[in-house]
């Protein structure tokens with residue numbers, strides 16, 4: 001299997017490279033070596049490499065910054081995936097693209113299924129939804145995996161931020177009325193590999209962590225895991241606050257849990273995020 005990977009330096013890109021099965025050949029590209037917004041560069045690279053699979057781990061992921069940088073977010077999150085879908089189709093390759101729970105408004109009381117109506121609340125979610133639509137228009141056989149609350153030992157993420165704040169401060173105030181499922185990037189990478197090996201059908205799939213928490217509850221588990229691994233001198237006090245007490249540029253969904261029932265048909269289980277948190281924090285240590 002020849003895989004053209006974009007966004008190779010991001011959380012998912014790095015985790016994917018760590019898990020490449022024996023015999024697979026990966027051309028790992030980052031924003032310097034392949035800008036996905038450059039359609040002719042994408043075509044040129046795909047035509048030369050002739051991948052059997054294109055995996056798009058590249059995205060504009062700065063949720064709040066996107067509110068004042070909408071054109072750039074759209075170029076990367078909608079234009080880029082469209083370029084890659086076209087190139088994958090031309091190369092007769094599979095295409096796996098990653099999207100987000102932020103395509104939903106978070107008003108559902110039950111976990112979202114793939115066919116639920118979308119309604120993004122901010123620019124990031126809207127551009128990711130436009131990306132999904134563009135991918136399915138260009139190449140309907142593509143696979144789109146919506147995921148949520150991604151963390152890993154790589155890059156910047158909530159776990160690393162909380163660990164830093166936990167070391168610096170005696171008390172933290174964390175939002176307690178937004179709920180979702182943390183997801184380890186390594187488990188998303190493994191799901192991509194498993195779906196490829198299984199020859200999964202094109203379409204949208206949800207994949208996220210196996211247990212729903214609020215950001216405050218997630219922080220509690222980050223702190224106890226860090227203390228157990230001797231990464232903290234003392235446990236900080238973690239106080240729950242409302243979204244209204246922590247204003248951000250982008251509005252976020254209140255309850256964006258995703259149902260992973262559809263992807264389970266390929267034997268793929270939701271991310272065991274507590275176990276992954278432990279091993280991931282041991283690596284950070």
Ligand SMILES: NC(=O)c1ccc[n+]([C@@H]2O[C@H](COP(=O)([O-])OP(=O)(O)OC[C@H]3O[C@@H](n4cnc5c(N)ncnc54)[C@H](OP(=O)(O)O)[C@@H]3O)[C@@H](O)[C@H]2O)c1
Pocket residue numbers: 006007008009010011012013030031032034035036037056057058059060061076080098099100101128147148149150151155156185
């Ligand atoms: N992080 C989350 O909590 C979360 C939640 C739900 C869904 N997702 C989705 O999951 C996927 C992976 O996210 P992640 O957390 O691994 O993202 P990440 O760590 O922010 O990595 C994204 C990568 O995309 C690259 N990139 C940006 N613009 C590019 C361009 N024009 N051409 C090529 N590469 C470009 C970045 O490279 P540079 O740094 O060099 O620009 C970066 O390495 C994304 O589709 C994201 O939308 C993430």
